Amino acid sequence: MSRHEAYLNKAREIASLSHFRIRMGAVVVRQHRVIGTGNNVLKSHPMMHKPGNFFRCIHAEIAACLNAPRDGLAGSLVYVARILKNGNAALAKPCEVCDDLMARFMVRRAYYTVDNTTFGEVRYGQGFPRLI
Numbered sequence: 001m002s003r004h005e006a007y008l009n010k011a012r013e014i015a016s017l018s019h020f021r022i023r024m025g026a027v028v029v030r031q032h033r034v035i036g037t038g039n040n041v042l043k044s045h046p047m048m049h050k051p052g053n054f055f056r057c058i059h060a061e062i063a064a065c066l067n068a069p070r071d072g073l074a075g076s077l078v079y080v081a082r083i084l085k086n087g088n089a090a091l092a093k094p095c096e097v098c099d100d101l102m103a104r105f106m107v108r109r110a111y112y113t114v115d116n117t118t119f120g121e122v123r124y125g126q127g128f129p130r131l132i
């Protein structure tokens with residue numbers, strides 16, 4: 001198992017704690033250490049109040065970033081997983097709002113589950129915020 005898969009498995013464990021119908025979990029990793037975890041929660045946060053975000057909740061990847069030390073986010077990796085009712089992994093590609101926030105947090109890359117055996121990658125740069 002690659003280290004990416006190991007962290008995605010951790011994100012899947014966290015997703016299983018979510019009370020949503022769509023269960024998402026995320027972990028923030030920096031220098032091979034998990035520095036933040038989160039699942040999607042039904043709580044509004046000013047950062048999620050952007051046009052296009054109709055979910056009125058904090059997405060797992062952002063919850064994980066907010067749980068991590070703020071100065072630890074630069075250059076970090078975020079792993080996002082979604083699990084279905086039967087425990088199988090499903091597509092967890094970060095939405096545009098989360099992409100935007102993670103780029104601002106200077107997250108380097110996000111890895112997300114596609115299904116049980118596949119994962120995808122989003123590159124935000126080398127720890128520099130994308131120009132928006």
Ligand SMILES: [Zn+2]
Nearest residue numbers: 059094095098
């Ligand atoms: Zn999102």
